[in-house]
Amino acid sequence: MNTTIYDVAREAAVSMATVSRVVNGNPNVKPATRKKVxxxxxxxxxxxxAVARGLASKKTTTVGVIIPDISSIFFAELARGIEDIATxxxxxxxxxxxxxxxxxxxxxxxxxxxxxxxxxLFLGGEITEEHAEQFKHASVPIVLAATVDENKQxxxxxxxxxxxxxxxxTELIERGHERVGFVSGPIDDPVTGYQKYTGYxxxxxxxxxxxxxxxxxxxxxxxxxxxxxxxxxxKADQMPTAVFAATDEMALGVxxxxxxxxxxxxxxxEVIGFDNTRLATMVRPTLTTVVQPMYDIGAVSMRLLTKYMxxxxxxxxxxxxxxxxxxxxxxxx
Amino acid sequence: MNTTIYDVAREAAVSMATVSRVVNGNPNVKPATRKKVxxxxxxxxxxxxAVARGLASKKTTTVGVIIPDISSIFFAELARGIEDIATxxxxxxxxxxxxxxxxxxxxxxxxxxxxxxxxxLFLGGEITEEHAEQFKHASVPIVLAATVDENKQxxxxxxxxxxxxxxxxTELIERGHERVGFVSGPIDDPVTGYQKYTGYxxxxxxxxxxxxxxxxxxxxxxxxxxxxxxxxxxKADQMPTAVFAATDEMALGVxxxxxxxxxxxxxxxEVIGFDNTRLATMVRPTLTTVVQPMYDIGAVSMRLLTKYMxxxxxxxxxxxxxxxxxxxxxxxx
DNA sequence: CTGAAAGCGCTAACAT
DNA sequence: ATGTTAGCGCTTTCAG
Numbered sequence: 001m002n003t004t005i006y007d008v009a010r011e012a013a014v015s016m017a018t019v020s021r022v023v024n025g026n027p028n029v030k031p032a033t034r035k036k037v038x039x040x041x042x043x044x045x046x047x048x049x050a051v052a053r054g055l056a057s058k059k060t061t062t063v064g065v066i067i068p069d070i071s072s073i074f075f076a077e078l079a080r081g082i083e084d085i086a087t088x089x090x091x092x093x094x095x096x097x098x099x100x101x102x103x104x105x106x107x108x109x110x111x112x113x114x115x116x117x118x119x120x121l122f123l124g125g126e127i128t129e130e131h132a133e134q135f136k137h138a139s140v141p142i143v144l145a146a147t148v149d150e151n152k153q154x155x156x157x158x159x160x161x162x163x164x165x166x167x168x169x170t171e172l173i174e175r176g177h178e179r180v181g182f183v184s185g186p187i188d189d190p191v192t193g194y195q196k197y198t199g200y201x202x203x204x205x206x207x208x209x210x211x212x213x214x215x216x217x218x219x220x221x222x223x224x225x226x227x228x229x230x231x232x233x234x235k236a237d238q239m240p241t242a243v244f245a246a247t248d249e250m251a252l253g254v255x256x257x258x259x260x261x262x263x264x265x266x267x268x269x270e271v272i273g274f275d276n277t278r279l280a281t282m283v284r285p286t287l288t289t290v291v292q293p294m295y296d297i298g299a300v301s302m303r304l305l306t307k308y309m310x311x312x313x314x315x316x317x318x319x320x321x322x323x324x325x326x327x328x329x330x331x332x333x
Numbered sequence: 334m335n336t337t338i339y340d341v342a343r344e345a346a347v348s349m350a351t352v353s354r355v356v357n358g359n360p361n362v363k364p365a366t367r368k369k370v371x372x373x374x375x376x377x378x379x380x381x382x383a384v385a386r387g388l389a390s391k392k393t394t395t396v397g398v399i400i401p402d403i404s405s406i407f408f409a410e411l412a413r414g415i416e417d418i419a420t421x422x423x424x425x426x427x428x429x430x431x432x433x434x435x436x437x438x439x440x441x442x443x444x445x446x447x448x449x450x451x452x453x454l455f456l457g458g459e460i461t462e463e464h465a466e467q468f469k470h471a472s473v474p475i476v477l478a479a480t481v482d483e484n485k486q487x488x489x490x491x492x493x494x495x496x497x498x499x500x501x502x503t504e505l506i507e508r509g510h511e512r513v514g515f516v517s518g519p520i521d522d523p524v525t526g527y528q529k530y531t532g533y534x535x536x537x538x539x540x541x542x543x544x545x546x547x548x549x550x551x552x553x554x555x556x557x558x559x560x561x562x563x564x565x566x567x568k569a570d571q572m573p574t575a576v577f578a579a580t581d582e583m584a585l586g587v588x589x590x591x592x593x594x595x596x597x598x599x600x601x602x603e604v605i606g607f608d609n610t611r612l613a614t615m616v617r618p619t620l621t622t623v624v625q626p627m628y629d630i631g632a633v634s635m636r637l638l639t640k641y642m643x644x645x646x647x648x649x650x651x652x653x654x655x656x657x658x659x660x661x662x663x664x665x666x
Numbered sequence: 667c668t669g670a671a672a673g674c675g676c677t678a679a680c681a682t
Numbered sequence: 683a684t685g686t687t688a689g690c691g692c693t694t695t696c697a698g
Contacts, residue, residue, distance in 0.1 A: 002472065002691095004690090004691055004692085005691065005692060005693095006691075006692095014668075014669085015668065015669045015670075016669085016670090016691090016692080016693090017668070017669060017670080017671095017693085017694080018667085018668060018669075019692095020692065020693060020694085021667095021668085023692095024693085028667060028668085029667070029668085030667060030668090033667080033668080045470075047443065047446060047447055048447055048691085048692080049388075049447065049449060049690085049691050049692070050447045050448045050449060050692095051384055051387045051388050051393060051448070051449045051690085051691080051692090052388050052674090052690070052691030052692040052693090053691075053692050053693070054384045054674090054692090055382075055384050055385050055388050055673095055674045055675065055676090055690085055691080055692070055693090056673080056674055056691075056692040056693040056694075057674085057692075057693055057694085058674075058693095060384065062427070062448070069413070070403065070409055070412050070413055070416065071409045071410045071412070071413035071628075072409075073406060073409075076403055076404045076405075076406075076409040077404045079403050079404070079428075080402070080403055080404035080430065083403065083428065083429070083430050084430070087429075087430075092427050092429065092444065092448065093427065093428055093429075094395070094425050094426065094427055094428075095412075095416065095426055095427075095428040096416070096420075096425065096426075097413065097416050097417070097420075110380070111425065113380060114380055114381055114382065114383045115383045115384070115395070115425065116382060116383060116384045137378075139335065223611070223614065223615050249615075252615050253615075256615075256617055259617060260617075278556070279615070281556065282556050282582075282585050282586075282589075282612070282615075282616075283615075283616075284589055284592060284593075284617075295404075335675095337674090337675055337676085338675065338676060338677095339675075339676095347684075347685085348684065348685045348686075349675090349676080349677090349685085349686090350677085350678085350684070350685060350686080350687095351683085351684055351685075353676065353677060353678090354683095354684085356676095357677085361683060361684085362683070362684085363683060363684085366683080366684080381675085381676080382674085382675050382676070383676095384674085384675080384676090385674070385675030385676040385677090385690090386675080386676055386677070387676090387690090388674085388675080388676070388677090388689095388690045388691065388692090389675075389676045389677040389678080389689080389690055390676080390677055390678085390690085391677095391690075667698105668697100668698085669696100669697085669698085670695105670696090670697080670698100671694100671695095671696090671697105672693105672694090672695085672696100673692105673693090673694090673695105674690105674691105674692090674693085674694105675690105676689105676690090677688100677689090677690085678687100678688090678689095678690105679686105679687090679688085679689105680685100680686085680687085680688100681684100681685080681686075681687100682683100682684080682685075682686095
C-alpha cells in the first residue's frame, strides 16, 4: 500500500486538509505546522497521487498532442518546442502519432478527452467538418499548429505557406529563371501540397510565366521522391533551370538526383527548399531554403494553449509567424 | 457538467454497475440490457472519465517515456517504435525530454510516478546509483532502452555497442587500413562515447595496431563536430586513411569535411558511420554504416514493458538486438 | 489558521 | 444477469 495524504495527516497529527494545503503551497499554514507536515512527508516518503488530485480538482496538468509522425524531422522539432514550453508551465504531454489518418485523429481526440487532458494541441493536415465537430464538442481548449483551417474557426499558429512558396519562387524568377520546377508531397495535402502549389502558380502568373504540368512532380515528401522527381522534370520538353521543393528532405533528393545525372547545382540548376531543418546544412551544396520556425511554432502554440487553459485573455487567436529565405549555396550568389 | 456513469444508469434504468460492465465489455450482460445502455450512452453523449477509472482501478493505461531529446533523429525513430507498440496495447504515452540531465531525469521519474503511470521506459545515457535507487523504489516496472546499465540490474534492450564498433573498425582494418580515425561524441557518454571508443581500441589491439591519440576526435555528436573533427585528425602526423564515426550525423560531417578539403571519399578516405538513420542514404557518397535497429529497440522495449505490466512471464530481462554493417558507397567495394 | 465532511466518477467485491 | 455499496486519494467548501 502506498502512503496517502491520510497517513501523513495522522503522522503529523493534523487534518488531511492541512496536509493538502502544504502540499499545494497554500500560504495559510503556520510555519510550525508546515514543518511538522513536511517532516511527516519526508519520513513516510509520501508522493501525492495525481490521479486522485485530478479527479477532485478536475485538472490533470496534462495536455494531449496529436502529431502526424514524431519520427519526421520536421514534427520532432515542433514537438520539442511544444514540450519545452509545456514543461515551463508544469504540464506533461501525452504524445500521439496520427499518421494524418482521419479515423485515428478522431479516435485520439476522444481518448485524450477521456483522459481528461486540460487541452489539446493538434498538428496535422487539415481540419475537416468532422474534426470541427469534435473540436466544438470538446470541453477543453484546442489549438492547431502547422495545420490548415480553412475557416479559421479555431486558434492556430502557422506561417503563411502560400506566401512563403510565392516568395521562394519569385526569388527564383527574379534571378532570371523562366522554367521553375515544383517538387512536393501530395498536392492535396493542405500544407505541404496545396498551399505551396498555389503559391507557386501565383508567382508564375504574377510574372507572366506559363504554367507547365511537366515541371511539377508530386510525390510523398520523402528524399526518394525528390530523387525521382528529377527524372520526371528533367525530361520535360523544356527542362527547368531552377527547382522549388516543398520540403528540405525533398530538396536534398532533388540536389542528389541532379548531381547523379551530372547536372551541377547551382550552376545548371538552382534549388530552393522549405523548412530549414538541420538537413539544409548537411548537403553539398548547402541548401537555400525557406525558414519555417518549427521550434517556435511548437512553442508558441503551446504557450497559446496555456493561456486558454488558464482562461487568460488572448489577443489574436490566429497567429502567423514570419518566414524568410535563408541563402546558402544551392542558389547562385 | 459532463454526463457521468450515473446519468447513463438512470437514463437506461439500470445500475451503475451494469453500465460499467457494458462500457468495459464484460460479457455478463444480457444483450437486451446492453442495447438499452448503449442507446442511453449514445443519447447522452457519454464519455467515460479515465481519471476516475484510474483512481478506482489503479491502472491508468499510460506509460511514461523519458527520452534525451525528441528532436534527435535517433530518438525520434525510437519513440515512434515505442508509440506504435504502446498504441497496439492500448497504452498512451507521456513523453518527457531529459536532455540527459540527471536532475531532470530524477525529477521526471517522480512526476511520472505521481501521475500513476503503469510503467516507465527510460532512455538516456547512463544509470547512476541515484537512478538505480529511484528505480528500485518505483512501484511500477521500468525498462531501459538504448541505455547502459553497467550492473545489468534492470530490464533493458540494446545492441552491443562495443562489439558493433569493434566490428566496424575491424572491417576497416581488414581492408588494409592501418590508420583509422575515431570520431565521436563525448567519450564519457556511455553509449555514443565510451563503449564505441572501447570497441575501437579493442579492434586496434586485436590487429596489433598502435593507438594514436591524434586520430581521435570527440565532439558533441553533431554534424558540425564531425566537420571539425576532420580538421583535427587530418592534421595528424600520419593521416588516417579511414574513419569510424560514432553516429551517422557525425559521419556526414566527416564526409563533407573531407570533401571540403578536397579529399575523396572513399578513394582517399573510407568512412563508416553508426545507426543507419535515414541520413545514411541522404549523402553522396551514401554512407556505409552500422545498422542499429532504432525502431525495433523502441518497439521491443515497449513490448517488454507491457509484459511486466501484465505480470506476464518474461524470458530474458536483458535483450540484445543484432547489429550489422550496411555497405554503401563511402567504403570501397 | 485548521478541521470536518462531502464529493469527484468509477470499479470491484458482494449480494441477490 | 443485475444491483448495492464501499472505497480509490485528493480538493474544496464551510465552520470554527
